[in-house]
Amino acid sequence: MTVTATTSPYLDQFRQLAPTLPGGRLPWLGALRCAGAERFAALGFPGTRQEAWKYTNLRALEKVVFAPPPAAAVSIDRVSSVLPEDLVRHRLVFVDGRFRAALSAVGDLPAGVAITSLAAALEATPDLLEGHLGRLGAVDGHALLALNTAFAEDGAVLLLSRGVDLEAPVELVFVTTGVTTAMTSPRLLVVAEPDSRATVIEHHVGLGETASFSNVVAEIEVGAGARLEHYKVQRESPAAFHIAVATARIGRDACYDNFVLTQGAQLSRSEIRAVFAGTGGDCRLSGAYMVRGHQHCDTTTLIDHAEPQCSSREVYKGALDDHSRAVFQGKIVVRPGAQRTDGHQLNRALLLSEHAEIDSKPELEIYADDVKCSHGCTVGELEDTALFYLRSRGIDRVGARALLTAAFLNEAIDEIPVEAVRTAFQDLTADWLQGS
Amino acid sequence: MAATIDTVEKVREVTEQKYKYGFVTDIEADTAPKGLDESTIRFISAKKDEPAWLLEWRLKAYRHWLTMEEPEWAKVAYPAIDFQDSYYYSAPKLKAGPKNLNEVDPELLRTYEKLGIPIKEQELLAGVEPTMAVDAVFDSVSVATTFKAKLEEKGVIFCPISEAVQKHPDLVRQYLGSVVPYSDNFYATLNSAVFTDGSFVYVPKGVRCPMELSTYFRINASKTGQFERTLIIADAGSYVSYLEGCTAPQRDENQLHAAVVELVTHDDAQIKYSTVQNWYPGDEEGRGGIFNFVTKRGACRGANSKISWTQVETGSAITWKYPSCILQGDNSVGEFYSVAIANNCQQADTGTKMIHIGRNTRSTIVSKGISAGRAQNTYRGLVKVLPKAENARNHTQCDSLLIGDRCGAHTVPYIESRNRSARVEHEATTAKISEDQLFYCRQRGLSQEDAVSLIVNGFCKEVLKELPMEFAVEAQKLVGISLEGSVG
Secondary structure, eight states, X not given: OOOOTTTHHHHHHHHHHGGGSTTTTOHHHHHHHHHHHHHHHHHOSXXXXXGGGTTOOOHHHHHSOOBOOOSSOOOOSOOOOSSOGXXXXXXXXXXXXXXXXXXXXXXXXXXXEEEEXXXXXXXXXXXXXXXXXXXXXXXXXXXXXXXXXXXXXXXEEEEEOTTOBXXXXXXXXXXXXXXXXXXXXXXXXXXXXXXXXXXXXXXEEEOSSSOOEEEEEEEEEEOTTOEEEEEEEEEOXXXXXXXXXXXXXXXXXXXEEEEEEEOOOSEEEEEEEEEEXXXXXEEEEEEEEEEOTTOEEEEEEEEEEOSTTOEEEEEEEEEEXXXXXXXXXXXXXXXXXXXXXXXXXXXXXXXXXXXOEEEEEEEEEEOOSSEEEEEEEEEEOOOHHHHHHHHHTTOOHHHHHXXXXXXXXXXHHTTOOOHHHHHHHHHHHHHHHHTO | OOSOHHHHHHHHHHHTSOOTXXXXXXXXXXXXXXXXXXXXXXXXXXXXXXXXXXXXXXXXXHHHHHTOOXXXXXXXXXXXXXXXXXXXXXXXXXXXXXXXXXXXXHHHHHHHHHTTOOOSOOOOOTTOOOXXXXXXEETTEEEEEOSHHHHHHTTOEEEEHHHHHHHOHHHXXXXXXXXXXXXXXXXXHHHHHHOOOOEEEEEOTTOBOSSEEEEEEEOOSTTBOBOOEEEEEEOTTOEEEEEEEEEOOOOSSEEEEOOEEEEEEOTTOEEXXXXXXXXXXXXXXXXXXXXXXXXXXXXEOSTTOEEEEEEEEOOOSEEEEOOEEEEOSTTOEEEEEEEEEEOTTOEXXXXXXXXXXXXXXXXXXXXXXXXXXXXXEEEEEEEEEOTTOTTOEEEEEEEEEEOSTTOEEEEEEEEEEOOTTOEEEEEEEEEOOOHHHHHHHHHTTOOHHHHHHHHHHHHXXXXXXXXXXXXXXXXXXXXXXXXXXXXX
């Protein structure tokens, strides 16, 4: 184990904390956590010399020593939802990484659906989690995933039995209070058995001004013929660091749809890895990011066409104002034998300020010949002619820019099939533009 | 439908065809002792009777090289290169050094004739102007340069770089290493230490070079690396079109080729640089072939200047090559047109870098990659827009064609924009030759081979049309040969 100045505080914390973590007496879980800690120690924080982190420098994150949030709960009366009230039927709220039953409402669930907090599940039904936890999000070369594996104490578990259709979305709200320089390690586990269907909305919101670090890992198993819509809103505080790795395994004829709306955090990275485990799968990854100030927003995706006849589609759009910087790295791999693959990717960024910067790296790696793959990437500013048109119609400069920026971003948001979510995300985009 | 059995068969047939340029010229050679240390560099420098500053520069590069590590980021795999198991200097033995073309060893002339390269100044018919001047580089030395006198009339300098060091030391000293510094990268640094020959071109102010300039590189000697260095300077308002071609004998060993090309354009000047790279690619099992690690870079120093790279890459076991443009001058233009064909076990990792520094700079990238057999073909490119590059424009188009299910085609573009008024567009597609296209051609009476050649030439047309006419014909044939059945 190589211990460096930046990793050692976390390893010390881990040694103290490990026995007290939920499910600490489970041997398999203990082994998993230790493996995570060891891997993190071996890898250390990723540096920009690593290709995957070329454009995202974590030095600012490394400088702060974060600690797990104190046990004393911060009192919160109410947590707002991104959804209209009548749709908020299944809701789990986490404050500083820990489940708050008082703010949550699991609601009426059809037979075959389980929605619980990870900590509760580890105490009550650990057998259901063994074999799933740490399988898709295996501790490999990803230091922060390993760090989460070591520290994850709570999070959400959604289990869907074969054929069950959960109509209303499941809303998972993660509130970072920012009272202390806390590191939270939420872990999400979704196991959708064949032919089941559900919608999950992850909502990360920050309240305080203190630096905080959310290190989120999601493991998503989409069984054959199942359909999962996974949406995420990231509105952490301007001092926050937010790193998330979601791994989805898409079964035969299954469909996985992911959309990430990024507005918050001083430094954020949303990493999505989707792998096809059967033929006929369909994967859609999209997102809209809008940043300003000195925000840094990284979107990294990997779609692994390991099986033939699968299709994937990616649309990411971003608006960058002030001194903000965005990174997009999207990779599509088509494995040998994955014939009749259809893979398309589009990344477009709008630079609203002369100091903004975008780094984009779309990547294709193809080992099969009967495939249709493409990627497109554009970077530019608002079109003068479009601005002129609106101004000639009597709309002022600020209004015209906001209108065009909204139209630009909505092109990605329009991809969302669930109407309530689509509307909510459009509203959030409008709010962001108002703030400019 | 993937490639049909028929076409797969064809690929096999073609791969068994002999590489046309695989012969060896039996000629006595003067070589440096095997291996590389400071004495090798002193040997090369002494052979060329170089001034002290150049030897110092070489040694500085060599000492720096010792501290460097071989780059591993490219998507190519090859056995470790033993840099001590190679000769760094090999020159055909010449009696005194030919004073004119008539004194060149007839064996050498025959070699170039066999390669189809005219290095005789043929008797010209009255009123017919020569269209191309050739510099022929054989292993480590330039053996002949044609039409030098004709070019001198216009003030154009076209000669081996070793000659330029003697005759035009100020120009060489001013520009050598000014675009690719000696410490640039592992292979460029190695080249700076041991470069042997290459071409030097200087086009004076306001001169439009009256003919195409061409260098023909030939590796002949066994276990010898070729390290040529080309330096082209286009002074204000001038224009030059330069072509290079390369071949090597068929051998089971791998030979190293690490070249550096530097281009400089001043105000309103333009350089058009075309390459048809046909080094020996190795056999169908991947034995032998040239390791081609090349650093090519052009600096558009002046306003309104332009550098255009066109390359047809069909040879080499490993290609590692990124012809780049540094667009410093306002309104300068960079272009990169590339066809890269990889068959059998070839691995190509090639692309470009466009660095936008000046205002209103524009760049265009068109890359066509074709993979067949078990080859891996990667486009790797960088488009970088710096904060001052107001209104910079880039358009990139990368298309890949795959033939057979054992090859790979990869695209790795990097786009970095730090100016909001810049507009950067990148598009990449991957496809195969459709059965519909093939069927259409076949039912019009074309053979499978001709149909494939037609379709692939169509796929590459955007690039091939950028080549000067003489080369375009050769390149089209080359694409045809490389693809006879190898695409389907």
